[in-house]
Amino acid sequence: MASNAAMPFWRAAGMTYITYSNICANMVRNCLKEPHRSEALNREQVHFVVSKWANGKPQKATIRSDTGEE
Template identity: 85%
Template sequence: MASNAAVPFWRAAGMTYITYSNICANLVRNCLKEPHRSEALSREKVHFVSSKWVGGKPEKPTVRSDTPEH
């Protein structure tokens, strides 16, 4: 029988570590004073390219710029 004593609290709360980490990062960014807050929030943006593959070859790539939800 496994003990729950060694289970991290974020896991016991039903979160993944990534979710917990994102919540903590958002809290820290929101506690910063200007101009550091603006700089940190601008680094939060995510840019990526995705391509669908059809018949073993990639189609035209799509560039996306998303920001994580708060």
């Protein structure tokens, strides 16, 4: 029982720290007043490039985002 008392509550709830951190960040962003809220929501978006490789060389790159847009 002593080991459970020292366990972080996010782990006791069955979450990873990243999941807990993302939930907290979303709550903070949603509590902000405009225009800070929209600025924070824009910064939250992630964009990245995906390249398939064939014969040791990258093929055409595709720009992706976390919203599913291409």
